[in-house]
Amino acid sequence: MLQYGERQDAARSATVKSIYVYEAPVRLWHWVNALAITVLAVTGYFIGSPLPTMSGEASDHFVMGYIRFAHFAAGYVVAIGLLVRIYWAFVGNAYARELFLPPFFTGQWWRELLHEIRWYAFLAPYPLKYAGHNPLAQLMMFMFFVVGVVFMIVTGFALYGEGLGQGSWADTMFGWVIPLFGQSQDVHTWHHLGMWAMATFVILHVYAAIREDVASRQSLVSTMVSGFRMFKD
């Protein structure tokens, strides 16, 4: 559970102005992920609704080929990135774990979640201070991002396995997903809806980060660049 040193860290947050929260691998992962997910959303959209048709010989173009390649390559980046990130949750600092393990069974966590909702509803005058994620942020990161990205990886590699063929690693590991959803077309539809869920997540994520940076008297955006959470009070 809680280490003595970590408790001191938290206690110090009341008196010191900054805490080192996000270690370099976490920050690097965040921005690589942001780029890869952008590529995935854009190329994924154009796989579902392709660009206007190309004229001339088929051998002169490879537009869908390149779009699909970019999609698959970015998909590998996100999947491998997540595995590395999970590894880092074990070996990194305490804040590296909170993404995966919200304290769902702690009453106080739910009460402070309510406080954070009140803060967003303009009912609470001040937010509480957290070195890592506040309960609402943690819940959203877990439900939207962790669950969402795992869903996209599983459905994505199931569809990828269709192209690699039966007996390929992707088919062996994720091929069961297709009959689970019904048929290939259903998996396509859910994967497509997942893209919009991720787009919605990005809108809320960016907004919340900027808003808290402005309104809660602590750093959010620069924290994911420098790693330090700054407190103005």
Added chain:
Amino acid sequence: METFYEVLRRQGITRRSFMKFCSLTATSLGLGSAFTGKIAHALETKPRTPVLWMHGLECTCCSESFIRSAHPLAQDVVLSMLSLDYDDTLMASAGADAQAILEEIQQKYKGNYILAVEGNPPLNEDGMFCITAGKPFVEELKRVASDAKMVIAWGACASYGCVQAAKPNPTQATPIHKVITDKPIVRVPGCPPIAEVMTAVVTYMLTFDRLPELDRTGRPKMFYGQRIHDKCYRRPHFDAGQFVEQWDDEGARKGYCLYKVGCKGPTTYNACSTVRWNEGVSFPIGSGHGCIGCSEDGFWDKGSFYDRLTSIHQFGIESNADQVGGTVAAVAGTAVAVHAGLTALKRSRVDHDKEFPVREGGNGQWGK
């Protein structure tokens, strides 16, 4: 009991024709010439296995396809000479005589015949929507299946339910695997399946006395292992980004990819783009029309045959993933804009130099 070979000789088939059939069968099953002798040996020594072909709720397109098999010997052997003991659509006898054959085979070849089912049983109103020989088809099906060695589900009807099981499915038409639960079933989906695929599956089962290798959903891998899209001759146009946008445009004349006009080739497992239809003449995409995905589960309920994105039937309106997802994202974006405005308004009335009272959340321990 007679062997396959004895029946063939009795029908006037020469040894030479028999050996030709064996090598053709070996080739069509992708087994190579080494298997010719094994197939011949099996047919010479094994007692013949009768096939009973039952019809439930269906349109007979499977039978229509089957009798057009371009593999003449396989067709003759399976259909007219050797194994098909009961098929009420094709057999000469009718009524009580036909029913007698059904019962005779079930008793005489108990546990040693193949049951092929075309169509499916409707379960609503105790199965009264499909009556064969004066009884609900579902009862007849269960009875005959109880002594079968293996079961073939012909077509999308028997495999998945097809059009009669499309929403709202008033007769509660049900694929056969939900009724026959204790027998090995091979699914040969399609509306109809390809003739050569059907004869090859039967020949394989008669020859080797077992089901062909199946995929996760019970389809023979040799014919349903790849999507139409994977072997489509228009695939280079897909990779190049060359699409038919409208049915009368330049792309349609040039034979570009039909992806944008709703071709379901990328999500449909079948052998159409390799085996083709009508003695290998063509297949839907070859004739300029997209695949409708007839060998996939629930293909009637996925929206228009001409839409790329599946219809999502929820909230009483018809929409697709882009419409649903785009609406959610737009609502989130609008909510964010309104919330940002309210935040700005609220902050215009606070003193920015005033400190927040320091209140630690989570005793400072969450995120640990």
